[in-house]
Amino acid sequence: LQTGRTNYVDNDRISTSAGLDYEFEVLKLKFRAGVQGQVHVLVPRYQRKINNPNDPENVQDEFPDDAVDSRGRPIASAAGLQTNNPGWPGFGSAGLIWGGGATLGLLF
Numbered sequence: 001l002q003t004g005r006t007n008y009v010d011n012d013r014i015s016t017s018a019g020l021d022y023e024f025e026v027l028k029l030k031f032r033a034g035v036q037g038q039v040h041v042l043v044p045r046y047q048r049k050i051n052n053p054n055d056p057e058n059v060q061d062e063f064p065d066d067a068v069d070s071r072g073r074p075i076a077s078a079a080g081l082q083t084n085n086p087g088w089p090g091f092g093s094a095g096l097i098w099g100g101g102a103t104l105g106l107l108f
Helices: none
Strands: 013-026 029-048 090-107
16 A cells, blocks of 8 residues: 555556567578567556544644744644645556567678
């Protein structure tokens, strides 16, 4: 689980890859050409953050509800949950990653 301030994407992944090579000759020179490809599917995932002060994995306030300024006056915006956690109140991830390549080699 991605609780507290932890936010990283670690979806389950389904992957496959394949490639082909082909040798041929041109003007008595031997070549090898190839193509490769891969696909990764990131299985959808959603993580909801915990907002329970008694839970050790709770999302933390940036400053406590009773915070005061340098003159001892209460800071109005301190009341309630305030966080700069980019995963609050939860986050989801999913995706498709694909790539490929081509090669050409001279054999000697």
